[in-house]
Structure formats: structure tokens, C-alpha cells
Amino acid sequence: MERLVHGSEIIWYDPECFDDFERDYFEIDYWRERDAIRGKAVGRNTTWFVEDGAGHKVLRHYYRGGLIGRVMEDTFLHVAESKSRAMAEFTVLAKLYRRGLPVPRPCAARMMRSNLVYRADIILERIGNARDLVAILQEQPLKAAQWRNIGKMIRQFHQAGLYHADLNSHNVLLDDQGKGWLIDFDKCHFRQPGSWARENMDRLLRSFRKEVSLHPGFQWDEADWQILLDGYKAS
Structure with a gap:
């Protein structure tokens, strides 16, 4: 640097x-x-x-x-x-x-x-050929394997001690190869293990529920969240 x-x-x-x-x-x-x-x-x-x-x-x-x-x-x-x-x-x-x-x-x-x-x-x-989950889910649902992989990805960040100050569905991206990415690290920082990881996940869940209310036909439901959690917990 x-x-x-x-x-x-x-x-x-x-x-x-x-x-x-x-x-x-x-x-x-x-x-x-x-x-x-x-x-x-x-x-x-x-x-x-x-x-x-x-x-x-x-x-x-x-x-x-x-x-x-x-x-x-x-x-x-x-x-x-x-x-x-x-x-x-x-x-x-x-x-x-x-x-x-x-x-x-x-x-x-x-x-x-x-x-x-x-x-x-x-x-x-710039992450090439990638879109956020909100844009994708307005057009099509994700497969179970994709939800599990997103959960695994988020767990990697939490295991690294990363507290994401704005973990929401706009800040999770998928590229055209199906790889997940996380963006927008303003005000993020590292922490010791604690309850903050659960609070981070709760914030993400609230964002999905919010998008459902904003976009008719938004292709997400609570079952998708459980699959994401399965991937998170299995990591």
C-alpha cells in the first residue's frame, strides 16, 4: 500500500x-x-x-x-x-x-x-457479471444449493470475526458462475465471537421480509431462509 x-x-x-x-x-x-x-x-x-x-x-x-x-x-x-x-x-x-x-x-x-x-x-x-439478490429474486427463485452456499459464505465472514454493519439482501451478490460475494463494508469491523453474529443474521432476515413487502412476486419465502441457515450452520 x-x-x-x-x-x-x-x-x-x-x-x-x-x-x-x-x-x-x-x-x-x-x-x-x-x-x-x-x-x-x-x-x-x-x-x-x-x-x-x-x-x-x-x-x-x-x-x-x-x-x-x-x-x-x-x-x-x-x-x-x-x-x-x-x-x-x-x-x-x-x-x-x-x-x-x-x-x-x-x-x-x-x-x-x-x-x-x-x-x-x-x-x-468491480465484481464482474454480478447482481444483488434483490435484483435476482425479482426475476427468478434461487435453487436450494444456492441458498446453502450463501449461508456458508456468510458463516466464513463471521468465523473471520467480521461484523457487517449493514448485512442485507442488497449487499449479497451472485455472479454469473453462481459464486456469492459480500459488498459494502463501510463501518464494518472485527469482533470476538459473540451474540453479534445472530444479530447480523436477524438483520439479513428482516431485509428479505422487507423486500417481499416492497416487490410483488419477489421470489423468496421463509423456507428459503431455513435452507440458508442450514448452510450457515453446516459450515
Whole structure:
């Protein structure tokens, strides 16, 4: 991992992710001017999919949620560099990636300080030909073996001590080979074994139940959850 400091800007980056890293990679206008935007995901905020000479990447700016987000949309109170949102997520992802767990490779993280606050961005490798479970289940059901494999995958993360702060059905992906992936590690961290793993799973279950209420024809039911749990417990 390399570290760059330019005025109030601090950047961490993995040189193996890039042909030749540039600070402007964090600016969407850089990619727009080069006709290198390959798509976007629009939720509460926009995540950009871009392509450079080394491959496809994801560019995400950090925003606040909740009521405070209306006042401090994308600024955070100053903290130590390693505890900033981008650097903390970069660190978690790097540990998981080195362990061979199915996560996007972290490529670069940035914090930009301004008086008592900072803004942050992260660049990740994009997982190819993958969709989240919500998108898939609006079109087709999963097979029992797929549900079991998803349960096994999640158990791997819990065995590694990873607490996922937002474990939900949007953050579980399947690629075109049927491999499961986990994404969005903002505010995630490592913990000793405890009841948090069950709480994580309860959160995931609530997200499936929520999607059923939002999407008529959503192809999931409680029996699928039991199969997922069977895979989780068998790991």
C-alpha cells in the first residue's frame, strides 16, 4: 500500500490495481472527460462504475444518513487518518481480501480535510457479471444449493470475526458462475465471537421480509431462509 499526501488530501492506494495511479481518479469528471464511465448504481446516493487500463472499478463518495445527513451531507468530524471512513473500510477489505474471502479488492481511499471536518472516497475493483439478490429474486427463485452456499459464505465472514454493519439482501451478490460475494463494508469491523453474529443474521432476515413487502412476486419465502441457515450452520 502506498500513501500520498497533497495539501489537505491524504490517499492510500494499491499500485497493483492501476497502470499508473493519478489523484484525479477520485473525480467523476476525470472519467467523464475520457468517456470511461460504464454505469452507475443509484440508491440513496450514486455509485459510479468506471474503467481504466487495468480494468473495471467502482468509485464511491461517502455520505451521511439519517437526520444529520440533511445538515452534514458528506462531511464527517475530523478523526485520526486510519479511523476515517474510507481508510477504515480499505483496511477491513484488505484483510478480508488477503484471507481469500469473496469481497471486492480495495484499490484506493481518500480523505480530504477541511478545518474540523473531512470528506472521503473509495475506489474498489468491480465484481464482474454480478447482481444483488434483490435484483435476482425479482426475476427468478434461487435453487436450494444456492441458498446453502450463501449461508456458508456468510458463516466464513463471521468465523473471520467480521461484523457487517449493514448485512442485507442488497449487499449479497451472485455472479454469473453462481459464486456469492459480500459488498459494502463501510463501518464494518472485527469482533470476538459473540451474540453479534445472530444479530447480523436477524438483520439479513428482516431485509428479505422487507423486500417481499416492497416487490410483488419477489421470489423468496421463509423456507428459503431455513435452507440458508442450514448452510450457515453446516459450515
